[in-house]
Amino acid sequence: xxxxxSPQVGSHRDISHESLSLxxxxxxxxEILVLGTGDRVERLHPATLKQMRECGIAVEVQDT
Numbered sequence: 001x002x003x004x005x006s007p008q009v010g011s012h013r014d015i016s017h018e019s020l021s022l023x024x025x026x027x028x029x030x031e032i033l034v035l036g037t038g039d040r041v042e043r044l045h046p047a048t049l050k051q052m053r054e055c056g057i058a059v060e061v062q063d064t
Contacts, residue, residue, distance in 0.1 A: 012042035036064030
């Protein structure tokens, strides 16, 4: 069965404010989110990064 709250992300292009909503719900709140994007570092949409910063969550994007 699928969890009630699931990020459902297939690639870095699918990462959005909505797909990261699970991380904003966690208690205690996380301070940093490290995302692996595969063979090379991929950029997230600037609006998504801004929204996460506004929620107090720093996002670090790395290759895996």
